[in-house]
Amino acid sequence: MCADLAVVITGGTRGIGAGLANAFLQAGSRVLVCGRTAPAHQSEAIFCPADVRDPAQARRLVRTTAEQFGRIDVVINNAGGSPEAAASTASPRFHQKIIELNLTAPLHVAQCANQVMQAQDSGGSIIMIGSVSGTRPSPWTAAYGAAKAGLHHLVTSLAIEWAPKVRINTVAPGFVDTAAAAAHYGGATSSAAVARTVPLGRLATPADVAAACLFLASPQASYLSGSTLVVHGGGEPPAFLAVRPVGPPDSM
Numbered sequence: 001m002c003a004d005l006a007v008v009i010t011g012g013t014r015g016i017g018a019g020l021a022n023a024f025l026q027a028g029s030r031v032l033v034c035g036r037t038a039p040a041h042q043s044e045a046i047f048c049p050a051d052v053r054d055p056a057q058a059r060r061l062v063r064t065t066a067e068q069f070g071r072i073d074v075v076i077n078n079a080g081g082s083p084e085a086a087a088s089t090a091s092p093r094f095h096q097k098i099i100e101l102n103l104t105a106p107l108h109v110a111q112c113a114n115q116v117m118q119a120q121d122s123g124g125s126i127i128m129i130g131s132v133s134g135t136r137p138s139p140w141t142a143a144y145g146a147a148k149a150g151l152h153h154l155v156t157s158l159a160i161e162w163a164p165k166v167r168i169n170t171v172a173p174g175f176v177d178t179a180a181a182a183a184h185y186g187g188a189t190s191s192a193a194v195a196r197t198v199p200l201g202r203l204a205t206p207a208d209v210a211a212a213c214l215f216l217a218s219p220q221a222s223y224l225s226g227s228t229l230v231v232h233g234g235g236e237p238p239a240f241l242a243v244r245p246v247g248p249p250d251s252m
Contacts, residue, residue, distance in 0.1 A: 011079030019206020159226030174232025199234025
């Protein structure tokens with residue numbers, strides 16, 4: 001389904017990004033990943049050091065991918081994230097860096113990739129890794145949530161501007177089981193408690209996110225552009241369910 005695609009994944013050396021790289025490699029794609037540091041474990045993916053917040057490095061990343069593979073079929077903007085910080089006390093520089101990483105950096109990479117894809121007969125597919133934080137309140141990561149909300153909206157605009165050659169979509173994960181997430185949630189016990197709030201009863205895995213990306217990159221998704229595919233196991237139940245007796249209310 002995704003054999004022999006030329007794929008570049010930002011932040012592809014660990015966590016969700018490493019899961020994405022492994023999934024596309026197993027599907028027969030050729031993969032280049034970038035990050036600020038080399039991956040800890042050997043991978044079949046080509047590694048290119050890059051900080052995508054720097055537009056010059058973003059351009060170099062895309063140019064390197066095109067030189068390595070002769071084309072670019074799929075770009076996955078996965079690099080992102082944020083430490084927790086109170087919006088009332090976080091510095092302006094902190095907020096600026098979070099928005100650069102989660103909104104403007106994906107735009108820079110996508111813009112460079114679009115220039116390559118528009119010149120290809122086959123066009124291309126760009127996938128943004130968003131977050132449910134961009135669809136609901138995101139306390140203590142307010143700038144991150146706002147950036148992800150902006151990313152979701154950005155995709156709807158680019159899908160119109162860059163059609164028909166380039167399709168662009170968002171995958172918005174919910175809670176994902178990674179080493180960084182375990183630290184964020186406060187350890188294994190807290191992670192298990194979070195998992196119990198998910199209707200499907202578990203956290204997502206990087207493979208779950210990768211499956212959504214494989215679909216969006218495939219011919220089966222050839223009519224999908226400007227869409228957000230939410231990968232959240234059923235979502236976050238409404239707060240009132242925590243205080244209401246289990247089951248539907250008595251019929252009137």
